[in-house]
Amino acid sequence: MTILMPYVASAQFSVKGRITDIHSQQPLPGASVLIGNLSNSANSSGEFSIGNLKPGSYPVRIRYIGYREVNQTVKVSGNETLNIQLSPNNFVTDEVIVKATRAGENAATTYRNISREELAKNNLGQDLPYLLNQTPSVVVSSDAGTGIGYTGIRIRGSDATRINVTLNGIPLNDAESQGAFFVNLPDFASSVDNIQIQRGVGTSTNGAAAFGGSLNVQTTTRRDSAYAELNNTFGSYDTWKNTINVGTGLINNKFTFDARLSRIKSDGYIDRASSDLKSFFVTGAFYGKKDLVRVNVFSGKEKTYQSWYGIPESILDTNRTYNHYTYEDQTDNYQQDHYQLHYTHTFSDKLSVNTAFHYTYGRGYYEEFKDADSLKNYSITPPVLNGSAVEKANIIRRRWLDNDFYGLTYSLNYKPENSLDFTLGGAYNEYRGDHFGEVVWADVPYTDISSNQESIRKKYYEDNAVKTDFNTYARATYQVGKVNVFADMQYRRIGYSFLGYDRNLRNVQQKDNLNFFNPKFGFTWLINNTSNFYASFAMAHKEPNRDDYTESTPGSRPKAEKLNDIETGYRMRGSNYQAGINAFGMFYKDQLILTGKINDVGAFTRQNVPDSYRIGLELDGSWQILPALSWSATASLSRNKIRRFVEYVAVVDDDWNTVGEESFEYKNSNIAFSPSFIGSSEISFKPLQAVELALLSKYVSRQNLDNTSNRNTGIDAPSNRDRVLEAFFVNDLCLRYNIRAGKIKNVGIALQVNNLFGELYENNGFTYRSIAQGGPLYTENSYFPQATRNFFLSLNVKF
Incomplete structure (x- = not known):
């Protein structure tokens, strides 16, 4: 006081x-x-x-x-x-590149815009999901426990496979797994100009269907003045981040060139969960009176030691940094190169067209050690030693993914008057993925790697997949008095060719074609100059992922999912505040979840549940209390239910061979990884113009690891513990100091203390249930604990 x-x-x-x-x-x-x-x-x-x-x-x-x-x-x-x-x-601006896939100022869509300045404040080395942690209904996780390496993001309980991610309108989600892996683009936030997060189905866009939300990312835009920027961060667990950003500014009033080079290294909180990440970003643009041409080339290369297994619950209290893997090269290695060409032409102030061509080349493998594995799994003939066949051996294998993704996007915008805005857009994308595995070492006599004999480096499996994705949409907004009405119609066609099981359990090439129609409509009532009310309805369909196809037959293959999304909200703003409250209802038909059921080829794959839903309220606001004191906060309250869920638990013998299964039925159970309450707060105090002190807080309520709501079956072993992630409340403290020093535009020093009060918590995990023949039901839980108190110290110099 x-x-x-x-x-x-x-x-x-x-x-x-x-x-x-x-x-x-x-x-x-x-x-x-x-x-x-x-x-x-x-x-x-x-x-x-x-x-x-x-x-x-x-x-x-x-x-x-x-x-x-x-x-x-x-x-x-x-x-x-x-x-x-x-x-x-007198030139075309970069905003037109993403305009077709963005929600406008008064759109009947639930969204949040994040500027380059907001991202830069906390960009000290952690992955992009962690920079979005203070936005509504978001929960992030990290395998290594530090926010560096493999990270995850959930919006309204939906994971990354259900979040549409586009970079300048071009899809990032993997065509087969449908996930977005930011580990392949380390320090990408340093080349981002702005992000729009749409929650729910949102507007029509390109790529994967949005079943939880969308991340619409725009990279570096025009900067008129030449600049250079050096960023260096050192932190706990021997974490280092080094970034160089340079730009020419506007040359001859027409050309700009920008580039970035980054490196991030960290040992990770979890034992041996190290990350070695490198990336670059290069862009050049031509600005004409009616034309804009921009070329983006960027790439990321990652090597991370695997920590995917988590920590068994039995040792969680005594060894929170335990890593199941001990083989020194148990690593994931991947590189992804992106090429984008954007061209925009403005015919008049009423009509413009935007097109983009893109190509992404990804390749890499994960290496792992397999103890006493069957040689037959690798097409290796068992050698005979002392008259007996050697059926098993220690194996080192690599599983590869080599893929190409290319296509084009387009949008035509027509705005004959201020009250009418019409967009026709779409895309055609094609994916070709080569999946294969090789043995690089085996401890059997005749496969000594130095002799280069049978099966070493030979592909023991190979699968080539092709997926095509075409969509087109038309969207119109029209203002009548104080009411904006909109309609958005999208048609999407998917073709997928893959290696999968037929009805005779033979692995053969198969095809599937899917056609989706996704309508959206709504209105915004402009109540006065400071507030508006909106409501909308949107439909989305989502195809099964790769495993759903390849680990099933046409008879057991799951159906596509369907989502009906209702959004309604009220937004207001004043001279020193802005706030919004919205209600949502997301109603799923045939949502795909893990049930534990073994299908007709002996695989645990996702199954359709007929009826499930998410309903909730979200708050998002900021208040400039005093010139030096501000507060922003979010809150999400939701109910996430499956009306009827049948769990299947495998019955195993003494050698862990599956000999049957039992089923248990649950009604109105909670959807896994869907907390009922998520809250965040940021209090910022600037006692001096050059100094800022901020306290960032995040609360996430209890989450279930599976879809049973942690209900016992009646035959659970007495020692079984809860299948949950306990609620956690984490606080980060940030101190920032910025000054101008002579000809140096800015010198910035930032200290970020994460998990200030040393909270012991886990934000991700998994569970496995089994029944011993004639015995009780046992549960094994594994968790991903996050780092206790740790810090990042950053020095930023701008010229």
């Missing part, structure tokens, strides 16, 4: 005004206004207001898509009025 009293007692004023087009005098709703470190957006009348300003001079920055940025200074000695007229750009 003593520290804050001078700020409470000092005079505080506001700056308000209106932003319009210099020629037509029409308002520019949604224009971004930044005064000092306070921001706001113009309302539907182009008006804005920012309060809690002490007397003094403040830099002002006004930005709006398609218009020249305005930078000036305002002197505040009382309440000020600042009317700004913006001039249209």
